[in-house]
Amino acid sequence: MKHLQVDLKNALSFVNQNDFNQYRDFAKEQNEKVTNKTGKGNDFLGWAELPDNISQEHLQDINETAKFLREKSEVIVVIGIGGSYLGAKAVIEALSGQFDHLKINKENPHILFAGQNLSEDYHFELLDYLKDKNYSVIVISKSGTTTEPAIAFRLFRKDLENRFGKEEASKRIVAITDVTKGALRNLSDQENYKSFIIDDDIGGRYSVLTPVGLLPIACAGFDIIELIKGAKEMMQIAETDFDKNPVFQYASIRHLLYTKNKTTEILANYDPRLNFIAEWWKQLYGESEGKENKGIFPASVSFTTDLHSLGQYVQEGLRNIFETVISVEKTKFNLTIPDDEDNFDKLNYLAGKPIDFVNKMAELGTTLAHIDGDVPNVKITLPEISEFYIGELIYFFEKACAISGYLLDVNPFDQPGVEAYKKNMFALLEKPGFEEETKTIKKRID
Numbered sequence: 001m002k003h004l005q006v007d008l009k010n011a012l013s014f015v016n017q018n019d020f021n022q023y024r025d026f027a028k029e030q031n032e033k034v035t036n037k038t039g040k041g042n043d044f045l046g047w048a049e050l051p052d053n054i055s056q057e058h059l060q061d062i063n064e065t066a067k068f069l070r071e072k073s074e075v076i077v078v079i080g081i082g083g084s085y086l087g088a089k090a091v092i093e094a095l096s097g098q099f100d101h102l103k104i105n106k107e108n109p110h111i112l113f114a115g116q117n118l119s120e121d122y123h124f125e126l127l128d129y130l131k132d133k134n135y136s137v138i139v140i141s142k143s144g145t146t147t148e149p150a151i152a153f154r155l156f157r158k159d160l161e162n163r164f165g166k167e168e169a170s171k172r173i174v175a176i177t178d179v180t181k182g183a184l185r186n187l188s189d190q191e192n193y194k195s196f197i198i199d200d201d202i203g204g205r206y207s208v209l210t211p212v213g214l215l216p217i218a219c220a221g222f223d224i225i226e227l228i229k230g231a232k233e234m235m236q237i238a239e240t241d242f243d244k245n246p247v248f249q250y251a252s253i254r255h256l257l258y259t260k261n262k263t264t265e266i267l268a269n270y271d272p273r274l275n276f277i278a279e280w281w282k283q284l285y286g287e288s289e290g291k292e293n294k295g296i297f298p299a300s301v302s303f304t305t306d307l308h309s310l311g312q313y314v315q316e317g318l319r320n321i322f323e324t325v326i327s328v329e330k331t332k333f334n335l336t337i338p339d340d341e342d343n344f345d346k347l348n349y350l351a352g353k354p355i356d357f358v359n360k361m362a363e364l365g366t367t368l369a370h371i372d373g374d375v376p377n378v379k380i381t382l383p384e385i386s387e388f389y390i391g392e393l394i395y396f397f398e399k400a401c402a403i404s405g406y407l408l409d410v411n412p413f414d415q416p417g418v419e420a421y422k423k424n425m426f427a428l429l430e431k432p433g434f435e436e437e438t439k440t441i442k443k444r445i446d
């Protein structure tokens with residue numbers, strides 16, 4: 001059976017082989033910190049063994065809940081932000097047909113998201129769209145106190161209660177939150193919502209393989225058992241020797257490139273279905289490594305689209321970039337370029353060729369051009385986009401992120417910087433308890 005592969009040949013040519021060889025020990029040492037729970041943030045390592053620890057009963061409970069919501073709903077609104085949003089959104093977008101949301105009589109409910117921003121217009125338009133739809137809500141917040149999803153939940157809870165009555169609304173709401181703490185836990189207990197727990201030892205950005213990601217993904221009609229199988233497979237691969245271990249290799253090369261001043265990593269895809277995988281990855285790596293004035297800046301592009309926008313910068317801008325390409329071997333469908341008698345567009349030399357053949361040549365040509373432009377290239381190959389391989393990809397990135405964070409000597413599992421904007425926002429909103437901060441910030445802006 002094929003697995004996710006990493007190819008470093010177009011990155012190794014930019015570094016000294018002896019320097020890279022040192023990472024054989026370094027990567028192993030950092031991995032041991034994860035296994036033995038001896039590194040920074042070691043109380044947040046629950047994700048590491050999750051694919052092994054997740055029980056069949058738990059998966060069944062998630063699948064049954066998804067079935068219940070699917071039968072009730074044309075639309076399921078998933079409320080959450082950051083780690084309580086991006087994983088589900090990324091996997092659903094990767095696996096869904098790209099025009100499914102436009103199909104009438106769709107057999108799967110449409111999964112829409114709320115509470116991932118504070119846009120009044122977004123939430124108005126979503127409520128307006130839902131006014132004649134049969135819908136349910138999954139509300140996700142580990143802390144149960146995050147402002148964005150709390151505001152959205154208040155809106156959608158009230159709307160459901162007004163439309164269906166309190167009792168029916170409580171059946172249409174599923175909460176995913178902490179086992180004891182937070183406003184959402186209290187409300188959920190009080191209103192008797194079906195709820196799932198986010199374990200204490202799993203941080204938001206590492207939670208996609210918990211109910212946080214699994215319930216919305218199952219609601220969208222995807223096979224969460226296969227997703228976990230893929231993650232489990234990668235969990236084993238991630239323990240193999242350096243030469244066979246894509247996790248060690250990826251974590252090592254990105255750290256070595258960082259020490260050579262390649263401080264921006266661009267995650268590139270050649271399939272727009274992976275755009276939100278990049279958004280999820282940006283949070284995972286940005287929040288895990290960007291601290292103590294350190295860390296690779298995670299950026300993303302979707303090629304060939306962005307070759308006509310950011311391509312110029314990647315080729316010739318500031319030379320602090322390396323790129324990691326997610327390359328998908330096999331397309332889901334086949335479409336060839338038709339022959340044309342008149343050949344006005346001079347494309348007959350491609351007639352009969354699959355579009356993906358052109359895409360792959362664009363990928364190869366771009367890689368070679370970027371290498372010539374001093375952009376090291378790491379290639380991650382996925383045999384195809386399926387639940388299994390997305391499961392492999394998720395665990396691959398999670399484990400490599402932990403090892404990368406330890407190589408950088410930061411705690412990859414905290415996010416102290418996220419509090420700064422919240423403190424200012426609460427001071428400006430005059431939240432009770434923030435009186436002193438309100439006074440200080442008002443002086444600053446007057």
Ligand code: PA5
Binds near residue numbers: 083084142149206415
């Ligand atoms: O990774 C993280 O911890 C954050 O992105 C959180 O997921 C995000 O802030 C949402 O938090 P919560 O689930 O507590 O509402």
